[in-house]
Every structure is written in C-alpha cells, then in structure tokens.
Amino acid sequence: MNLVEGKEQFIQAWGTLGSKWGINRTMAQVHALLMISPDPLSTEDIMQELNISRGNANMNVRDLIDWGLVEKVHKSGDRKEYFWAEKDIWKVTTQVAKERKKRELEPVLKVLDQLSNVKGDRNDKNVKAFVEGISGIKRMATNADKTLETMIKAEENWFFGAILKLFK
Amino acid sequence: MNLVEGKEQFIQAWGTLGSKWGINRTMAQVHALLMISPDPLSTEDIMQELNISRGNANMNVRDLIDWGLVEKVHKSGDRKEYFWAEKDIWKVTTQVAKERKKRELEPVLKVLDQLSNVKGDRNDKNVKAFVEGISGIKRMATNADKTLETMIKAEENWFFGAILKLFK
DNA sequence: CTAAACTTTCAATAATATTTGAAAGTTTAG
DNA sequence: CTAAACTTTCAAATATTATTGAAAGTTTAG
Structure with a gap:
C-alpha cells in the first residue's frame, strides 16, 4: 500500500468511526486529513483532497476549531488562512x-x-x-x-x- | 412535578442524549421507558406510551435485545411477549x-x-x-x-x- | 388442521442532517 | 478609497436515516 491509498483509507475509516459516534462524517474526515498532514492546509487544499465544497470545508473546519482540535495558522506573506491539527x-x-x-x-x-x-x-x-x-x-x-x-x-x-x- | 411529567421528561432527555452519541433516538426512548417501568411492557404498551408504530416498536426493541440491554419475558397464560430492561x-x-x-x-x-x-x-x-x-x-x-x-x-x-x- | 393472536418484514414515505454554491461580508495591499 | 483576495453565510438541493403500516410470517389454542 502506498501513501495515497493509505491516506484515503485512513480518512474513510476515521469518518466512519466519527459518524457512528454522532460526529459529522465530513468533520471527522477533515480532522483525519489534518492529523496526518505535517504542514497546515488551506481551505482549498481540504476542498481538493476531500472533494467537498468551499462552504462545507469552511463550516467543518470552524467546528473543529470550536472543538479545540484545530488551529488557524498564518503564513507570512500570504493572505490565506491555513489549518493545523493537534497530533498528540x-x-x-x-x-x-x-x-x-x-x-x-x-x-x-x-x-x-x-x-x-x-x-x-x-x-x-x-x-x-x-x-x-x-x-x-x-x-x-x-x-x-x-x-x-x-x-x-x-x-x-x-x-x-x-x-x-x-x-x- | 408528577410522575407522568417526570417520565416524559426523562424519556425525552435520554432520547436526546442517545441521538447525540449516534444511537437512534427512539431506541434510547424505548430503553428509557423500560428502565423506569417496574414491570415488563408489551409492544402495545410501548407503542402507546411513545406514540410510535408497531414496526418501529418491534425493530427498536429487537435492537435493544441485540445490545443486551433488554430481555423478553413471557407471562404464563398470555401469548404476548413482554420486555424488561436491565435497571442496574x-x-x-x-x-x-x-x-x-x-x-x-x-x-x-x-x-x-x-x-x-x-x-x-x-x-x-x-x-x-x-x-x-x-x-x-x-x-x-x-x-x-x-x-x-x-x-x-x-x-x-x-x-x-x-x-x-x-x-x- | 384452522383460525385467531401475535410478531416480523420491508417498500414507500417522512423526517432529519448534510452539502452546495452563489451572494454577501470582510480584510488588506496598493 | 478601491478592488482583489479571501472567508462566511444560508436558502435550496441532496443525501441519509428513521418511521409507518399493511402484508407476510409464525405460533398456538381448540
């Protein structure tokens, strides 16, 4: 199994687990994606990786921030917001x-x-x-x-x- | 608050809690109802107390049995099945x-x-x-x-x- | 065996939750 | 200030999940 396949499977599994525990599947998937990303990702990155809309990505990232699981990161010289997840x-x-x-x-x-x-x-x-x-x-x-x-x-x-x- | 109001509130609260944790709201309500019933209840009793259909009552009771939280009880001289919940x-x-x-x-x-x-x-x-x-x-x-x-x-x-x- | 009493199933329907996408809002570089 | 870059909102559309109810299935009394 290569990295791309592994990531895909992990994101799927985490999403399924989340949904069984009353957590929005997509929110869990965004969380999974960020957990295995060494660097912060932008909304665009998340949209692309998970094939979801901008609104959806934005909402779920915001919820993750509310839950205290994700933080906003700003890169100097870049207006975009990036998101980083606690990995511990x-x-x-x-x-x-x-x-x-x-x-x-x-x-x-x-x-x-x-x-x-x-x-x-x-x-x-x-x-x-x-x-x-x-x-x-x-x-x-x-x-x-x-x-x-x-x-x-x-x-x-x-x-x-x-x-x-x-x-x- | 009297007993009827109390029961209603408890059933509601338990249902809400269940649904937030990925457990079917009605299943949690049936469970709540049986938990505070000293005697086993029939499908009819459950249908009436919770205002749900026969099929729904049957399915959720069956699920509760699968989860090991409810047992079938037979009363002698009665063909109906009754259901009793673990109260501990x-x-x-x-x-x-x-x-x-x-x-x-x-x-x-x-x-x-x-x-x-x-x-x-x-x-x-x-x-x-x-x-x-x-x-x-x-x-x-x-x-x-x-x-x-x-x-x-x-x-x-x-x-x-x-x-x-x-x-x- | 037969019919009544009761339970289960499941396709259709309803209710709930999620997602989209375009418009509105916000921020900042220049 | 203005416009571009970016973020947020939210009503409508979609997808998911739960519920109904009538028909099919099962059990048992007689």
Whole structure:
C-alpha cells in the first residue's frame, strides 16, 4: 500500500468511526486529513483532497476549531488562512471528552436533578422505580463526570501506567 | 412535578442524549421507558406510551435485545411477549461499552493494522507524519481497549472507589 | 388442521442532517 | 478609497436515516 491509498483509507475509516459516534462524517474526515498532514492546509487544499465544497470545508473546519482540535495558522506573506491539527492523540482524546462532557453530559445532569423531586406516593411501585432509576443514573453520571475530569488533568503515560498496573 | 411529567421528561432527555452519541433516538426512548417501568411492557404498551408504530416498536426493541440491554419475558397464560430492561445502570454502561468496542473500535483497529505498512520514503515528511499519526492512534486505541476490558470485568463500587482514591 | 393472536418484514414515505454554491461580508495591499 | 483576495453565510438541493403500516410470517389454542 502506498501513501495515497493509505491516506484515503485512513480518512474513510476515521469518518466512519466519527459518524457512528454522532460526529459529522465530513468533520471527522477533515480532522483525519489534518492529523496526518505535517504542514497546515488551506481551505482549498481540504476542498481538493476531500472533494467537498468551499462552504462545507469552511463550516467543518470552524467546528473543529470550536472543538479545540484545530488551529488557524498564518503564513507570512500570504493572505490565506491555513489549518493545523493537534497530533498528540492523547490531547485529542481528552479534548473530545471534555467537550462532549460539557455539551452532552452536563445538560442531562441538570434535567436529572429536577427529576429527583417528582411528587407521588412512595408506595406506588411506579414512583419507586422511577425515583430509583433516576437516582442510579445520576450517581453514575456524577461519577463518570468526576472520572473524566481527572482523566483530563492526567498525563497520558502516567494515567495508563497507573491504571494498567492497578488493574493488571 | 408528577410522575407522568417526570417520565416524559426523562424519556425525552435520554432520547436526546442517545441521538447525540449516534444511537437512534427512539431506541434510547424505548430503553428509557423500560428502565423506569417496574414491570415488563408489551409492544402495545410501548407503542402507546411513545406514540410510535408497531414496526418501529418491534425493530427498536429487537435492537435493544441485540445490545443486551433488554430481555423478553413471557407471562404464563398470555401469548404476548413482554420486555424488561436491565435497571442496574452500571451493567447498562459496561454492556454498552462492550458492544461499542466490539462494533466500532475493533474494526478500526483492524484497518489501522493494515495501514502501518505503508511503503514509502522514510525521509518524506508526509510519509513520516502518516506513519507516526497512525501508530499513535493505534497505541491509544489499544490502551483504550485494555482499559475498557478491565472496566467491564470490574464491579461498580470497587472500580470507582479505586479510581477516586487513586486520583484524589 | 384452522383460525385467531401475535410478531416480523420491508417498500414507500417522512423526517432529519448534510452539502452546495452563489451572494454577501470582510480584510488588506496598493 | 478601491478592488482583489479571501472567508462566511444560508436558502435550496441532496443525501441519509428513521418511521409507518399493511402484508407476510409464525405460533398456538381448540
């Protein structure tokens, strides 16, 4: 397999993985492309490599920047903007975890809090099942939140080293 | 807030969370409904509570069974099938992690393995960036895999207790 | 076996999400 | 300031994914 084929396959695979996890396929592909590019790419480069429109390229790059995964780079003597992706996969992972926590977990925690004070007969098994279900989920979500927080602060090697030793 | 309102809100919230993580909104809603139902529900019950068609109810229940989150229950003297969901949120979490690992992470690991042997000039920075990018991701994915494996085997309290102590 | 009760399938339809491309907006060189 | 170079926006078009409902399939009581 040569480089061009490899790149193509990787971009495809990353896009598929992303889409299964609720991330726009194209956004994941742009990310993949930038991850394996040693130098920053322009919007034109991205459009060409992925065969997508200018608007699409622009939007997805902007989203990647919002996610903290990509940065704008300016080359001196050039008016174009170039884009560069964080390549340390550990940083990428923690950044994604952080964002998803903020965007998707925290809102649910808020709703769960409100749901804890449902009024009703404590002897009604429906009420009981509801309250117990909610509180279990809340406990879980709170722990997940704490674990994630800590992971985000931890360094890659230290974290995995410690975890793996602990769990060997 | 009374029980009916609470249920509705929870089902909505769970559906939204699911859809953001690439899980069919309705599947997540059926799951939510069953999670807070003390007794098993029939297809009819589900159709009525969620206002969905028979086919839709059937398909999503079947998917939940495939994911190992829901079981068929037979009531004696009744030909209908009833459905019951695992309510221990820890078991739910590990089961989901297990399935997603199998369905979505492992296929990517396979592709990454093949991509490691891209032919090309090692001095070409494009080749270098590609090979390094891939190997970093592979390392990460393998570690995630191992960590997940262990989590799956661990018991809820023990796991979180250990993690929290370690990371205090 | 037969018919009623129930479950599953799947082509057509509807809903949702993504993409395009041209127009509008912005920045900067001269 | 002006025009060229570049970026952003967004309504319309496309593509993807989910849902319906009726027909086909299956199971079981009698």
